[in-house]
Amino acid sequence: xxHAAESAYDAPAILKEVKxxxxxRATLVENNRSFGWITDxxxxxxxxxxxxxxxxxxxxxxxVASFTVxxxxxxxxxxVGVWGHANPVNWAWDIVxxxxxxxxxxxxxxxxxxxCLLRQKWRTSINRAAEAMTIFAVVxxxxxxxxxxxxxxxxWYLFPIPNSNYIWQNFRxxxxxxxxxxxxxxxxxxxxxxxxxxxxxAILRDRFTAAGNRLRGWLYGFFAMGWRGSNxxxxxYEMAYLILAGISTPLVLSVHTIVSFxxxxxxxxxxxxxxxxxxxxxxxxxxxxxxxxxxMLPLRAIYGLQDLITQxxxxxxxxxxxxxxxxxxxAYGMEFFIxxxxxxxxxxxxxxxxxxxxxxxxxxxxxxxxxxxPQFFWFKKVRQNTTLVWVLSIFxxxxxxxxxxxxxxxxxxxxxxxxxxxxxxPSIVEIFTFFGTFGVFSVLFLLFIRFLPIMPMAELKAVLxxxxxxxxxxxxxxxxxxxx
Amino acid sequence: MAAQPYGLVAVFDxxxxxxxxxxxxxxxxxxxxxxxxxxxxxxxxxxxxxxxxKVPRISLVGGVLGFVTGMSMxxxxxxxxxxxxxxxxxxxxxxxxxxxxxxxxILFTAFATIGGMFLLNRLPMHYxxxxxxxxxxxxxxxxxxxxxxxxxxxxNLAATRALLERAGGREITALEA
Numbered sequence: 001x002x003h004a005a006e007s008a009y010d011a012p013a014i015l016k017e018v019k020x021x022x023x024x025r026a027t028l029v030e031n032n033r034s035f036g037w038i039t040d041x042x043x044x045x046x047x048x049x050x051x052x053x054x055x056x057x058x059x060x061x062x063x064v065a066s067f068t069v070x071x072x073x074x075x076x077x078x079x080v081g082v083w084g085h086a087n088p089v090n091w092a093w094d095i096v097x098x099x100x101x102x103x104x105x106x107x108x109x110x111x112x113x114x115x116c117l118l119r120q121k122w123r124t125s126i127n128r129a130a131e132a133m134t135i136f137a138v139v140x141x142x143x144x145x146x147x148x149x150x151x152x153x154x155x156w157y158l159f160p161i162p163n164s165n166y167i168w169q170n171f172r173x174x175x176x177x178x179x180x181x182x183x184x185x186x187x188x189x190x191x192x193x194x195x196x197x198x199x200x201x202a203i204l205r206d207r208f209t210a211a212g213n214r215l216r217g218w219l220y221g222f223f224a225m226g227w228r229g230s231n232x233x234x235x236x237y238e239m240a241y242l243i244l245a246g247i248s249t250p251l252v253l254s255v256h257t258i259v260s261f262x263x264x265x266x267x268x269x270x271x272x273x274x275x276x277x278x279x280x281x282x283x284x285x286x287x288x289x290x291x292x293x294x295x296m297l298p299l300r301a302i303y304g305l306q307d308l309i310t311q312x313x314x315x316x317x318x319x320x321x322x323x324x325x326x327x328x329x330x331a332y333g334m335e336f337f338i339x340x341x342x343x344x345x346x347x348x349x350x351x352x353x354x355x356x357x358x359x360x361x362x363x364x365x366x367x368x369x370x371x372x373x374p375q376f377f378w379f380k381k382v383r384q385n386t387t388l389v390w391v392l393s394i395f396x397x398x399x400x401x402x403x404x405x406x407x408x409x410x411x412x413x414x415x416x417x418x419x420x421x422x423x424x425x426p427s428i429v430e431i432f433t434f435f436g437t438f439g440v441f442s443v444l445f446l447l448f449i450r451f452l453p454i455m456p457m458a459e460l461k462a463v464l465x466x467x468x469x470x471x472x473x474x475x476x477x478x479x480x481x482x483x484x
Numbered sequence: 485m486a487a488q489p490y491g492l493v494a495v496f497d498x499x500x501x502x503x504x505x506x507x508x509x510x511x512x513x514x515x516x517x518x519x520x521x522x523x524x525x526x527x528x529x530x531x532x533x534x535x536x537x538k539v540p541r542i543s544l545v546g547g548v549l550g551f552v553t554g555m556s557m558x559x560x561x562x563x564x565x566x567x568x569x570x571x572x573x574x575x576x577x578x579x580x581x582x583x584x585x586x587x588x589x590i591l592f593t594a595f596a597t598i599g600g601m602f603l604l605n606r607l608p609m610h611y612x613x614x615x616x617x618x619x620x621x622x623x624x625x626x627x628x629x630x631x632x633x634x635x636x637x638x639x640n641l642a643a644t645r646a647l648l649e650r651a652g653g654r655e656i657t658a659l660e661a
Contacts, residue, residue: 035522035626160561168561172570177583184587188594195598199523199624206621225608228615229624231506231519233605235529239537240601244594247547251590258583461626462523469503469525 028121028463030307035461038308042200042453042460043207045303053302054450061442068436071429072147080150082429089412089424094148096404097434099259100287101141101441102182103280103400105189106252107288108134112192113248116241122316124459125308129299130292131193132452136444137291138186140437145178147433174261181258188251192244194223198237199458202227256284263407270350270411273338279331283403286324286370290396293317295445297390299454308455311384318377318389321396325374328403332371346416354410358423362406369399490613490661491517491633492644494653495622499525502628505651506531509630512647516636520614520629539600546596547589554585613659631659 085092108130115123146155158179169176201224209217260280263271300309339351354363373395376382409424496502510533562568563575623629632644648656
């Protein structure tokens with residue numbers, strides 16, 4: 001290096017300290033809300049009088065749920081033959097609905113686990129409700145395979161419990177893997193949700209006790225486990241939360257991977273493909289975000305949560321829907337390409353049959369809902385119109401149900417032996433059972449929004465600017481300002 | 485004279501205030517004390533002089549146990565207790581046992597993590613002097629508390645009160661044991 005150059009660049013080649021440019025951060029809570037405002041807002045939903053709309057929705061949801069009860073009662077009393085399943089379509093609606101519901105659950109875990117690891121702080125205002133959605137979706141999903149075993153009172157044969165026949169499960173079967181994947185998923189989702197609820201239950205305990213409602217104070221207190229906000233506890237709590245996020249991430253990816261193994265490990269044309277695991281995971285997240293939008297947008301409007309679920313949050317959710325929807329669209333295209341490129345006549349036929357055969361109507365519903373619908377989210381104008389976003393999210397839900405229908409039914413209805421080909425239609429019992437699960441889901445979700453904090457208060461407070469212990473937040477009000 | 489109190493509690497209004505107060509109390513050499521905050525404050529562990537949480541060790545034990553349980557369960561059921569012939573393949577291979585062992589690893593880790601968190605935090609503890617205080621409602625809501633326990637060897641009612649006052653604490657009161 002010459003002398004001239006040295007004098008021109010006085011600064012050392014390697015800086016002792018690099019000061020990153022301050023990037024403008026998105027405001028996660030609008031209107032400079034205080035800590036106290038968040039507590040009052042979220043607790044107020046639970047402490048207030050039960051709104052009339054809640055009762056109306058609850059009664060309707062119970063009525064709808066009764067369809068599942070009726071369908072299942074009839075099934076158990078008569079036999080699994082009352083469903084429209086017949087050779088070769090032995091899976092049909094039952095497994096369609098199972099995969100549909102379990103897929104919906106995946107967005108909840110994505111939000112709570114993967115976005116936590118990626119330090120996406122916008123997750124805080126939607127993660128509680130999304131995790132609740134996960135758990136209730138798993139409940140709805142579990143109904144189907146459990147009853148599909150035929151004699152439901154033998155469903156415990158799915159688990160390795162010693163029985164009088166002295167035989168064990170076949171652990172080579174992906175269906176057995178699924179038993180473990182789904183039951184682990186349900187359990188870990190509940191645990192994760194509960195850990196997140198702990199500090200909020202403590203707030204409710206103290207508020208209800210202070211307000212003189214001893215029963216509810218006691219109940220919340222029981223589940224709050226004596227949480228007292230100690231920083232020595234927070235230290236372990238945060239570590240535990242991080243580990244749970246760390247293990248839930250591979251869990252959520254593995255669950256839908258294993259669900260896709262149910263298909264991919266078989267030899268049926270249209271199922272026996274290696275693209276299934278990533279394709280199913282993307283589809284699951286896509287459908288789950290569709291459902292998150294379907295649920296959160298009305299909640300936001302009803303409870304006036306615009307400061308907590310901001311346009312930025314909606315943008316983020318729409319963009320994830322767009323990204324995963326596009327991945328799904330790519331997978332549809334790639335399936336076709338490989339069917340042609342692989343030069344397997346059965347595989348080729350399966351795909352031509354999907355698009356132009358007896359079930360072409362289902363295929364094109366799927367394509368329009370899953371590939372075309374999310375493309376609207378490219379446009380800011382669309383994302384800012386919450387009504388339109390909500391309507392589009394419904395299309396996503398419908399499309400993802402049809403995706404599972406197309407995969408399962410078209411492949412099974414046209415298997416290797418033309419003599420066994422058939423056209424599958426559901427029976428009224430299946431329709432009842434599936435329709436009713438929306439009621440089951442709604443009943444559980446309505447109970448959740450009535451009795452539990454729909455947003456994690458502690459986590460929301462932690463993303464406020466005034467939560468920064470070094471005072472970099474600056475702009476926040478005094479923390480004692482509780483004005484609404 | 486009243487019985488020995490559990491300790492002294494001071495209220496702070498902002499996150500930076502409690503952060504600096506924690507540093508002051510730590511530097512004064514107290515050991516049995518705590519901060520009560522509505523949310524985990526970034527860096528407060530270090531300001532309090534806390535060491536890294538031990539939860540991961542318990543999680544690791546859970547994870548290893550889960551994996552071993554999964555593998556040995558499948559070996560026992562499919563290869564030892566009732567050898568099952570499927571497709572003429574070996575009775576046991578870690579390959580087909582992997583998905584189930586993997587899920588059980590995660591399941592056991594989750595239980596160990598949560599169990600470990602409760603164990604290390606000595607929860608559930610439904611009765612605690614801090615919970616009796618009127619301050620706790622606000623300590624979980626929008627205020628920040630520092631509690632110094634009377635069992636700390638350095639505890640002295642007057643000196644500790646002065647320390648908390650110097651650190652900027654308000655409404656310093658004794659907690660009933």
